[in-house]
Amino acid sequence: MTNHLEGVYQIHHIFSNINYRFQQLINSSSLRLKIIYCANISNEILRFNKEQIYSLSLNESFSINLIDSLFIYLESLRITSINSNELLLFISNFQSLPCLKSLTIKLLQCDINHSQIYYEIFSLKMLKYFKLSIDDYSTSLQSSSFNPNKQMSHLEYFIIDYQCFLPSITNILSYMPSIHYVSLMKLFYYRSSLETNYPSIWPNLTHLSICLTTWDTMFECFEVLISKIGSKLKFFSFKNYHRNIDYFNASRWENLILKFMPQLDKFYLKYTENVDRILRDRDNNEETNDFTRSFWIERKWILEIEINNQNILFSILPYKKQWFNEENLFKLNQLVISRININKYNYFIQDDINRVLNFTQIYHLEITNENLFIGLLLQITNCLFELRSLKIHSLLLEDDSRDLNLKEISILYSIHLTSQIKKIYLRNLTNIKQIDFLMKFSPYLSFFKIDYLHNLDIPSILRQINHTYLNSLCFYVPTAD
Numbered sequence: 001m002t003n004h005l006e007g008v009y010q011i012h013h014i015f016s017n018i019n020y021r022f023q024q025l026i027n028s029s030s031l032r033l034k035i036i037y038c039a040n041i042s043n044e045i046l047r048f049n050k051e052q053i054y055s056l057s058l059n060e061s062f063s064i065n066l067i068d069s070l071f072i073y074l075e076s077l078r079i080t081s082i083n084s085n086e087l088l089l090f091i092s093n094f095q096s097l098p099c100l101k102s103l104t105i106k107l108l109q110c111d112i113n114h115s116q117i118y119y120e121i122f123s124l125k126m127l128k129y130f131k132l133s134i135d136d137y138s139t140s141l142q143s144s145s146f147n148p149n150k151q152m153s154h155l156e157y158f159i160i161d162y163q164c165f166l167p168s169i170t171n172i173l174s175y176m177p178s179i180h181y182v183s184l185m186k187l188f189y190y191r192s193s194l195e196t197n198y199p200s201i202w203p204n205l206t207h208l209s210i211c212l213t214t215w216d217t218m219f220e221c222f223e224v225l226i227s228k229i230g231s232k233l234k235f236f237s238f239k240n241y242h243r244n245i246d247y248f249n250a251s252r253w254e255n256l257i258l259k260f261m262p263q264l265d266k267f268y269l270k271y272t273e274n275v276d277r278i279l280r281d282r283d284n285n286e287e288t289n290d291f292t293r294s295f296w297i298e299r300k301w302i303l304e305i306e307i308n309n310q311n312i313l314f315s316i317l318p319y320k321k322q323w324f325n326e327e328n329l330f331k332l333n334q335l336v337i338s339r340i341n342i343n344k345y346n347y348f349i350q351d352d353i354n355r356v357l358n359f360t361q362i363y364h365l366e367i368t369n370e371n372l373f374i375g376l377l378l379q380i381t382n383c384l385f386e387l388r389s390l391k392i393h394s395l396l397l398e399d400d401s402r403d404l405n406l407k408e409i410s411i412l413y414s415i416h417l418t419s420q421i422k423k424i425y426l427r428n429l430t431n432i433k434q435i436d437f438l439m440k441f442s443p444y445l446s447f448f449k450i451d452y453l454h455n456l457d458i459p460s461i462l463r464q465i466n467h468t469y470l471n472s473l474c475f476y477v478p479t480a481d
Contacts, residue, residue, distance in 0.1 A: 032073065037062060054099075058082075064089050069096035080106040088112070091120040102129040109136035110162075118172055122153045130155055134162035156204075157181040163188050163213060166225070173202065183209040189217045189225075202229055209237040209268075212247075219246040223256055230260040237268035247271055248314055250291045258295075267301050269316040291316055292360060297329045303360060307352045308338040314359070323449065324364055324389035324423045331388065334364040340376060348379040357383070366391040370428075373399040374437060375408045381421070382411050390421050390442075394428040397437060416443040422469075423447040430454050435464040449474040 034055040035045060046053070050070040057078040058066070064086055067077075074097050082090070084107055094100060103124070105117075114132075121130055153176045160169065163186045173179060179202065187210050208229070212222070230236075240247045248271040257264055291303045300319035305312060319332065326332050335356060341349040356362065362384050367377070373396045381387055404412075421442045429435070429450045439445070446469050453461070458475060465473070 065093070067093045067097070071097055073099055075099050076102040078104040081108060082106075083108060084110045084112045084117070088116060088120060091117070094120075094124055097124075098126065100124060100126055103127055104129075104131045104133075106133040107135065110134050114168070121155075122151050122175070125154065127153075127155060129157040131157075131159035131161065151175070152177055154178050159183040159185070161185040177202075178204060180204040181207040183207075185209070185211050186213050187211060189214050189221065203232065205229060206232055206263075207235040208233055209235075211239045211241060213241045217244075219244075219249070219252060222247075223260075226256055227260045230256075230264075232263060233261050234263050235266045236261060236264055239270040243271075243273055245273070248273075250293065250296070254293075254295050266318050267299070267316060268318075269314075271314045272311050273314070274310055274312075290360070292330060292333065300329065302329075302332045302334075304334045304336070305356055305360075305362070306336040306338060307341075307356070312352065312356065322364070323391065323425055324447075326364065326388070331363040331386075333360050333362055334366065335362045335384075336366045336368065337380070338368050340367070340369055340372075340380070342376070348376050350379070350383050353380065353383045361386050363387065364389045364391075368393055370394050371396040374441075375399065375402070375404050377441075378404075378408045378411045378415075382418075385418065385420075387419075387421055389423040389425070391425040392427065394430060395426070395434045395437070397431060397433055412440065415441060419443060421445065425449045427451045428454065429456060429461070432456055432460055432464055435461060439465065439467055444469050446470060447472040447474075451476045453477075 031052055032054045033045075033049060033052045035053055036057045037046075037059060046066070050068075051072055053071060054073050055076040056071075056074060057080075059078075059080050061081070067074075067090070077094075077097075077100060079087070079090070082105070087105065087107065094103075103121070117132065121127065155176050156178050158173070158176065158179055158181065160183065164184065166187060166189045169184060169187075173182065182205060189212060238247070246252070248269070253269065257267070291301075296303075296316070301316050302319045304315045304317060306315070319329070322332075322334070335353075341352050343349055353362075363386055365381070365384060365387055367380070367390075370393050372392055372394065377392070377395070381390065419442055422444055424438060424442055424445060424447070426434070426438070426449070429452065438448075445467055448465070448470060450461075453475065458477075461475075
């Protein structure tokens, strides 16, 4: 009994020391704190440690008097779930923060003119980064003038996540001579915007992201905007919420970049199309949609396509090294299938892929579906004659609803005449027989990678691999605990 009590005392003493040391650490003046506010537990920390906090996120209801002059090292502040009237009162306290450089605000709705918010923001002399989000679109779409009595802001990063009119935003930006990063996540751009004056006071603008929300904005209107502000851009990202095929025209983008964005280094373009409309709306001149011409390849801007639900997402993005390590930059086009279109008999409907092939040839394929039936795999790859690599999540050798049909069996037996697949990446190997199928499926396989073996032993796997051309084999083997 005595020994037991001594053990309890020692444990109590150890934890008391840990608590004491932790409290000493918290109270150390040299320690800087990053706090995510929770009303139940954060009040005491804030009360006694204001001078140590450098980053603060206010995600719950809080007092608008929470911020005061004792937050002398506060550099980053994030505010969510606040209404606009409370916000104005709250921001007035920020004048006492000598180090505040980053401010992120998320409003549930905005019942005031946005200009009132920007007047307050412009008074924060140290602020470099500002992001404003508004959830309720119906209250966010305003068109108003802004004149801060010639007061200039030192902001460098400006992110707007609400539906905004282009003239209003350009008016605000005209008072930000140091701005070089602008993201307009829901831009409302109408024809009369062509008359907007784009001041030449944006000499430092190098990063621009735009997501266009208007369905009827012609590409010509957009060209006017870029012709005025694009000369120094090094990074440009564009997405159109509404499906206007004019915004996925390779020739028009090529001309626009050559004329008005000569310094552009990184280019991101996203275009989403409903699968039922692609053939109907596509440009009759196939060359206009050729994103594999030398202009794009020389800049290493690569085409990637994803089939997902009822949409096909086309993306142009800077090249980054992929697992398949393709050396020929003209053969980097990749298709990702997140949804396989099948009929009630579990047979593949190839309309989606046919639509993709109307735009470009595909050399690399990734299928994210789990337990992909090999019959569907055979049908899909049979449509892609130029396929060089394949990445799949997991395979299913047998399907409860059906067996391999005659067409699929014919594809498998003649695949040595047609297949160009030389690299396969299998995320999950669940059955040793899947190895045998993949060896037959890709007779010229030179690279084979498996992530998870699921208790299958490597010697058994190696015995299944008997392949003339295979010269690289990769397994992921987790270390023992």
